[in-house]
Amino acid sequence: MLRETIKTETVTAMKAKDKERTATLRLIGAKIKDRDIELRTSDKMPDDDAMVTDVLMKMAKQRRESIEMYEDGGRQELADKEKAELGVIEEFLPQQMSEEETRAAIAQIKADTGAEGMKDMGKVMGELKARHGATLDMTKASGLVKEALS
Known part of the structure; x- marks a missing residue:
């Protein structure tokens, strides 16, 4: 523990x-x-x-x-x-995901949720936090999600 x-x-x-x-x-x-x-x-x-x-x-x-x-x-x-x-x-923190791993996770979530544009950013961010919240810097991930959705 x-x-x-x-x-x-x-x-x-x-x-x-x-x-x-x-x-x-x-x-x-x-x-x-x-x-x-x-x-x-x-x-x-x-x-x-x-x-x-x-x-x-x-x-x-x-x-x-x-x-x-x-x-x-x-x-x-x-x-x-x-x-x-x-x-x-x-x-004491778990190993953080690399940028490549983060991009792969975003691509997977984008495919799973059918997200296409910026209007789906909240959905993608929510799912990203639910799946990888402890191993991901959400500030950096936010920029990568914007990039992937634009």
Whole structure:
């Protein structure tokens, strides 16, 4: 279970006195607890690993956006800190699909759904997220779907 792996890694990092890694792992744990609290009032509980993966994907996306903003603003030391956090977060994410694999998945979904134009983009994106959500950067996929449908 992903949640248990993160807890184990946190203890290992603490014993190794790796402050940066420990801080990032504690941050991940806090975000997971926040999501647990949000879901207490929910009618249906998602699969635990799927929920943890979703939290990690959102955290990774935030780090990528921050890195870009810090580098554009000339704050390399802050960008480096975010890159270090992103590295720890990505350790727990499933392997991301390559661009070629993403294009193949889009072509398959396009054929399965009969999507032809931009009006079908929502349908294709929804199906893409349902089938490959955990292994796909949806921001990049969006551009590839637009390209495939135009």
